[in-house]
Every structure is written in C-alpha cells, then in structure tokens.
Amino acid sequence: MSGLPAERVAALLVGAGYRRIEMPLQVAGLTFDIAGAFVGVGHSADLVLVGDMAADGERKVVQQVEGIARALDVMRSHRPLSTIIVGPRPVGKTLETLAQVGRILAVEEAPDPAELRDQLAVLLPLELPATLSADRDLGGEDAFVLPDDPLAEALMEASKLGEEAVRDCFHKALNAALADEENDEDGDDLGEVDA
Incomplete structure (x- = not known):
C-alpha cells in the first residue's frame, strides 16, 4: 500500500x-x-x-x-x-x-x-484464523464421526436441545457412574464377609 x-x-x-x-x-x-x-x-x-x-x-x-x-x-x-x-x-x-x-x-x-x-x-470485519486441523473442525466437509459410546450419542442428542440439556445429560451420566462405583464397592465388601 x-x-x-x-x-x-x-x-x-x-x-x-x-x-x-x-x-x-x-x-x-x-x-x-x-x-x-x-x-x-x-x-x-x-x-x-x-x-x-x-x-x-x-x-x-x-x-x-x-x-x-x-x-x-x-x-x-x-x-x-x-x-x-x-x-x-x-x-x-x-x-x-x-x-x-x-x-x-x-x-x-x-x-x-x-x-x-x-x-x-x-x-474491519473479523478475520478468523484457519483451523489447525481438519479433524477438529466440526463444520468441515467431512462428516463428524462419534465414537461408539452410548454417552457420546446421548450428549450429541442433548446438544440439539441446548447447553442446559447437555449439562443435565452429563450430570445424570456422572451420577450413574458414581452410583455404580459405590455399588461395586459395597459388593466387594459383602464378598469379603461371605468368604
């Protein structure tokens, strides 16, 4: 110039x-x-x-x-x-x-x-930098492939309903995982008593 x-x-x-x-x-x-x-x-x-x-x-x-x-x-x-x-x-x-x-x-x-x-x-209009990796760009041409995991599918479905739905889905999954872990620990203790 x-x-x-x-x-x-x-x-x-x-x-x-x-x-x-x-x-x-x-x-x-x-x-x-x-x-x-x-x-x-x-x-x-x-x-x-x-x-x-x-x-x-x-x-x-x-x-x-x-x-x-x-x-x-x-x-x-x-x-x-x-x-x-x-x-x-x-x-x-x-x-x-x-x-x-x-x-x-x-x-x-x-x-x-x-x-x-x-x-x-x-x-001036904002100029966004190019993405560093095409596999991280969810808006890219290639379809986004979810891992074969029920939680990933549930979170993706919840994302269609908004941030609050994703948060609720995540909290439910986290609570369920913690509850399963507590049940496993309780079961281990019972197993030792029965033995």
Missing part, C-alpha cells in the same frame, strides 16, 4: 467492503469538503470520515466533522459516526471536540499496512 496516508486508509476501507462516497460530501443539503467518507455495507452501519490534519489543517478538519455531526443530528440519523484522523495526532481541545461527536481513530502516517490494519481493526 503506497500513496498518501488518506488514500492508504481509503484503500483499506474499500477492501473491507465499505462504499466510498463521492466528494464533496452532502448531508442535509449542506456540502462538506473532507479527505474521504465511507458507509458500511452489510457488516457495519458506520459513517466513516477521513480527516487529513496535515493536508487540511486541524481547524478545518474539526469544523467539517462537527458540521457533519450536526447535520446528521438534524436528519435524526442513527448511523454511528467514526472519524479516522491521518497526519498529526489530535490532542487537547481538538481531541475533546472530536470525541464529543463520534469515535476517533488516529492513525498518523501509518506507513506499515499491518499496523494500519491493527489501528483500524474496530471498523
């Missing part, structure tokens, strides 16, 4: 399924000039703004983000607002002002793609 920091952020968001909004951004009949705007599709309903502190300056970025937040309020929008700040990290009053209107993610220059992905992870 090369190019300007705002464009690296844009490429990552588009790659994650966000739809880029044409600039200048128009909300409630007002026009806003910011580095970028994206809406989540499917996995996210966020409106994500990109503010470039280095290119546009701190004051302009804050004014644009505050204006967009007010326009969304007027429209009674339910979209969460997230702002990604590239360039110098906002501090003090600027950070406080931006944080009052939505989530703030500061990525500074973000030259490393992996680091940028980590900094924006809260906006």
Whole structure:
C-alpha cells in the first residue's frame, strides 16, 4: 500500500467492503469538503470520515466533522459516526471536540499496512484464523464421526436441545457412574464377609 496516508486508509476501507462516497460530501443539503467518507455495507452501519490534519489543517478538519455531526443530528440519523484522523495526532481541545461527536481513530502516517490494519481493526470485519486441523473442525466437509459410546450419542442428542440439556445429560451420566462405583464397592465388601 503506497500513496498518501488518506488514500492508504481509503484503500483499506474499500477492501473491507465499505462504499466510498463521492466528494464533496452532502448531508442535509449542506456540502462538506473532507479527505474521504465511507458507509458500511452489510457488516457495519458506520459513517466513516477521513480527516487529513496535515493536508487540511486541524481547524478545518474539526469544523467539517462537527458540521457533519450536526447535520446528521438534524436528519435524526442513527448511523454511528467514526472519524479516522491521518497526519498529526489530535490532542487537547481538538481531541475533546472530536470525541464529543463520534469515535476517533488516529492513525498518523501509518506507513506499515499491518499496523494500519491493527489501528483500524474496530471498523474491519473479523478475520478468523484457519483451523489447525481438519479433524477438529466440526463444520468441515467431512462428516463428524462419534465414537461408539452410548454417552457420546446421548450428549450429541442433548446438544440439539441446548447447553442446559447437555449439562443435565452429563450430570445424570456422572451420577450413574458414581452410583455404580459405590455399588461395586459395597459388593466387594459383602464378598469379603461371605468368604
């Protein structure tokens, strides 16, 4: 990923399924000039703004983000607002002002793609690691084979009814095993007395 920091952020968001909004951004009949705007599709309903502190300056970025937040309020929008700040990290009053209107993610220059992905992870879909072993993946293509054991079959049937049913089945089996063990011990004692 090369190019300007705002464009690296844009490429990552588009790659994650966000739809880029044409600039200048128009909300409630007002026009806003910011580095970028994206809406989540499917996995996210966020409106994500990109503010470039280095290119546009701190004051302009804050004014644009505050204006967009007010326009969304007027429209009674339910979209969460997230702002990604590239360039110098906002501090003090600027950070406080931006944080009052939505989530703030500061990525500074973000030259490393992996680091940028980590900094924006809260906006990106979760990537699950590949399974370590196909025989441990119950959702794999091969059918799951139960051991030839009545308890395993009973637990599998109980799993169709939920966690509580599995717990009850397990407790019953455990109690039965303990009761059998006690009976065996009692029988051993009687055997010694009879002998």
